Amino acid sequence: MMKRIFAYCFLYFVVQGVAFGQTNKELLKLGDAAMVNGQYTNAVHYYSYILFKIQSGEDAMYYPFGVETAYKEPVKDENGAIAPPSDPNEKEIRVIHKLADAYRLADDYANAEKWYVSALEHPNEEFPYAKYFYGISLMYNEKFEEAKKAFEEFQTENGDPDNKYYKLATDKMASCQFALNPINTKDKVSVSKMDDNINKGSTSFGLQFVSDDFLIFSSARTDETPDSLLTEERHPLEMYMLDIYTVKKNEDGTYQKAEKFPYELNSAEYHEGSVVISNDGNVLFFTRMDPNNINETKIYVSRKYNNQWMPPRPMDNNVNMSGFRSKNPHLSGDGTTLFFSSNRPGGEGGMDIWQTTIDANGNTTEPQNLGTSINTGENEITPFYHDNTKTLYFSSGGRIGFGGMDIFMSTWNDEIEWYNQAVNAGAPINSSRDDSYFVIDEKLQNGFVTSDREACQECDSIYNLQVHCNRIYEISRPEMKFYISGYVYDMATNEVIPGAKVEFKDVSYKWDHFELIADENGYYEKELIPNLELFMRASQKDYFADKAIVITKGKTESKNFTQDFYLEKIPKGEITIEGIEYDFDSANLRPESKKILDNLIEFLELNSNLKIEIRSHTDERGNDNYNLNLSERRAQSVVDYLVDNGIPRERLVPKGYGETMPAEIPSESGEIVTLTPDYIRAIPNEEKREEYHQRNRRTAFFVLEQN
Structure with missing residues (x-):
């Protein structure tokens, strides 16, 4: 069976309505009904007929695909296009406004623009948003500067910031500006x-x-x-x-x-x-x-x-x-x-x-x-x-x-x-x-x-x-291209580090791991491919490594990535691990200390070429042998935690020093002082003395080797 059930009534109403000479009032009702039912081109016909008495039998039709408006082509008259009347009466002014709306809703913005011009020349209180819809028609016709002006005038005339169309006009002006900005046009597409x-x-x-x-x-x-092969018409x-x-x-x-x-x-x-x-x-x-x-x-x-x-x-x-x-x-x-x-x-x-x-x-x-x-x-x-x-x-x-x-x-x-x-x-x-x-x-x-x-x-x-x-x-669209480049610097001096190694590891293992050597200016560059998540590591002898992540996965346009690295010089002395605490008179790590050591684990994973000594110190109070034994057990406790969390034991050396290596700190004048028992006893403030004892009860690490 052929598809016959769709919209036959529209054609019947158009032809029969004109043939039997309905009054303008009846045609207006038919046009209004067509607007309510989404039959916008039928509404164009009825409203136009009121104004121009179009010959019987000529029609335009609306067929709702759900995605667009389509039309059945009628026979054209010898004059072709129609134009708004130059001196409309009050009833015709209402029809002009309705016809402008019908053209717009039928996606015919060229005619909508023309009829809104006439509507604005002959305003009607029943249609307070004609200038807004005129701006919409101009936008669809790619007249963005004129549209922006129409929206501005509408807001000036309307004057109510809480009005729905006032707010919409603000968005439409932003859209006009967006469309006019050349950056929003992709030249290579x-x-x-x-x-x-x-x-x-x-x-x-x-x-x-x-x-x-x-x-x-x-x-x-x-x-x-x-x-000739059809079985029915x-x-x-x-x-x-x-x-x-x-x-x-x-x-x-x-x-x-x-x-x-x-x-x-x-x-x-x-x-x-x-x-x-x-x-x-x-x-x-x-x-x-x-x-x-x-x-x-x-x-x-x-x-x-x-x-x-x-x-x-x-x-x-x-x-x-x-x-x-x-x-x-x-x-x-x-x-x-x-x-x-x-x-x-x-x-x-x-x-x-x-x-x-x-x-x-x-x-x-x-x-x-x-x-x-x-x-x-x-x-x-x-x-x-x-x-x-x-x-x-x-x-x-x-x-x-x-x-x-x-x-x-x-x-x-x-x-x-x-x-x-x-x-x-x-x-x-x-x-x-x-x-x-x-x-x-x-x-x-x-x-x-x-x-x-x-x-x-x-x-x-x-x-x-x-x-x-x-x-x-x-x-x-052009093939997406991704590049990464940058410099490797000394963190303290901001000077470039020539010959630094930059390693790339694809976390999904879709791309082979590789490395680059920065040139004499500390510069490196590399072309990448799409859909990667790369872990990057920069390193150089006598420096701690630095890391970064670069992701091309999920990118929808080509991009040049810039990634600089800042390497910290490995110090000659030990590095205190702030915040490590133990239970009283015990080598058991407190939960807060384990969280701090998790940061050390991340550091050691990044600097996988280091062998370090884990040092534990006590203050001078208590028996010397007891303090030495306690510090050794505490150092071993830290090493055990690191090993349990994936750090190879051969990279770690536990060492307890008891009270034999007092901490060195800068004084108020800036000079380095050693927190010996005599120095601490000479401090008159009891609270400050306790602070210095705590400084001596520390856990630290010292770099033994850099492979």
């Missing part, structure tokens, strides 16, 4: 419209990778079966019904003829679109929408058994909530997370991005809203998760951008275990129109985006509707 094999019919969108040379997408186009609305198509890529980069998906997923009565297939090729998710009820938009799933796709079924209530829309499924690479967009309760407003966990049997968990780092009070749709970089791409109409829906990206942050704040992907991926369905390959070099940035000339109408249909564009 190219975007080109794909050929007519992909962009055929009234719409094409949502191209997705199935494999390197096999893709899948959604389109509304006429079956190419010759009329071709229905005129066939070209407006969405189906799922596949296409194979040739070795030379061209594409073979697109074919309708060869299994029973495409229905006769519904739109099928925004499709994704699991990495193993055995599970397919897609959106199905009732063309007569836009709220009946659900996500369906089909599984392959014995090389046959099973009849699709709607997903459970965790994905499809009754009375609300769910669409745009996307599956993570491991097949465990399903992303989708929905206007279900619990979101930030409008359509939001949600995620649910899905098991091998298709069971899902309660969905999680991705919150304000992703979602806004406006619409967020078409999620795409790039596994290599842990980056979520999506389309948003509620953030600073170029005017319409823009592509944004948000990278997963391992530290906070959530997504970073979303960032605009920039032009030319984004335009002043609506951009969505962004996908890109593993290397972030080749991808696709859906956009209505170009007018569809073949769909122009008697009302001069500037139709913009969704089309698929191919994205090409």
Whole structure:
């Protein structure tokens, strides 16, 4: 059965309404009803007819794909475009305002701009936000300077900072400034419209990778079966019904003829679109929408058994909530997370991005809203998760951008275990129109985006509707390049250290470890590859090492990293480990001391070429032999803890010195003094004497060897 049930009543009302000569009042009601029902181009027809008495039989139609507006081309009159009346009466002024809104909501911003000019010349209290919507129309027409001025004037005239549109105007002015800033246009990214094999019919969108040379997408186009072979008459609305198509890529980069998906997923009565297939090729998710009820938009799933796709079924209530829309499924690479967009309760407003966990049997968990780092009070749709970089791409109409829906990206942050704040992907991926369905390959070099940035000339109408249909564009980005460079310095003098060694270790072991030697100026440099997490270590004889981490993993653009190192000279004497305490008259380490020794473990792991002596000292109070024995046991206790935590025993020498090596500290005058028993006894302040005894009761280490 051909797809006949969609929107036939619209054409009937248009033709019959004009034929029977309805009054302007009746036509106004029909236009208002069309606006309420989302039939904006029908509203354009009714409002236009009131003003210009268009001939019977001429029509424009709206077909809700769920992603765009499309039009049925009527016969043009000899004059072509229409223009606002020069001297409208009060009733006509109301219609002018309504017609401007209808053009805007029908995505015809060129005509909307023209009619808002007339509306602003003839203001009406019923339409207080005409200047705001005029600014919106200018933005979509890439007139950002003029749009910014319109928003500024709107705020001046409105004067209420708490007003919704006053606040929105502030955001839109920021978007205009964003669009005008050349830094937000990526010079090395190219975007080109794909050929007519992909962009055929009234719409094409949502191209997705199935494999390197096999893709899948959604389109509304006429079956190419010759009329002579049809078993029944071709229905005129066939070209407006969405189906799922596949296409194979040739070795030379061209594409073979697109074919309708060869299994029973495409229905006769519904739109099928925004499709994704699991990495193993055995599970397919897609959106199905009732063309007569836009709220009946659900996500369906089909599984392959014995090389046959099973009849699709709607997903459970965790994905499809009754009375609300769910669409745009996307599956993570491991097949465990399903992303989708929905206007279900619990979101930030409008359509939001949600995620649910899905098991091998298709069971899902309660969905999680991705919150304000992703979602806004406006619409967020078409999620795409790039596994290599842990980056979520999506389309948003509620953030600073170029005017319409823009592509944004948000990278997963391992530290906070959530997504970073979303960032605009920039032009030319984004335009002043609506951009969505962004996908890109593993290397972030080749991808696709859906956009209505170009007018569809073949769909122009008697009302001069500037139709913009969704089309698929191919994205090409340069290969990502990463470089790291820097200098090695002496920490105390800030002088460069020639010949220092810089080691690189990939923590995932995907890349062989390697090392560089800094030149006579202490300088080093190296080209890196994507998807690395590198531990870096700089070292030189007679210095302690320094470390750093550099990460190319998750980066979405080329980057030059700068990493300098500062090495500390190894001192000639011992280094006190501050804060080491023991139980009274015992060698047992207190819990606080173990935490301090954990820092020493990290230091020794970094300086793996050092052999050290662990020294323990006491004050002069008590028996000499007892103090010596206690200090030896305490030094051994520290060594045992270090060994238990992975430091090789052969790198550690425990040594107890009792009271034989008093500490040396700087005095108030700056000279070094030794805290001998006589020096301490000469101190009149008892509290200061106790402090100096504590200084002598210390644990320290001394570098014996540097291999």
